[in-house]
Amino acid sequence: MEIAEATGLGQANLSKHLKVLTQAGILSRQPKGTSAYYEIADPMIFELCELACDRISERIQQQAESLKTLRSKTAVF
Incomplete structure (x- = not known):
């Protein structure tokens, strides 16, 4: 399931949150083609x-x- 669908957030807002969480080391990001996959880093x-x-x-x-x-x-x- 896509995160945007699950949260109801807009793409721009969601991207900001994911960036902050990734920079904080909470999430890790795996780009694959035109998509990116996120997982809990710790x-x-x-x-x-x-x-x-x-x-x-x-x-x-x-x-x-x-x-x-x-x-x-x-x-x-």
């Missing part, structure tokens, strides 16, 4: 993403619990 990126997503999930759950508690205390009968 497998540790997957672990980093998993840690970030887990932490965000925890924060969302904590906020949901706090909101639930707050609503139960301020409910008008």
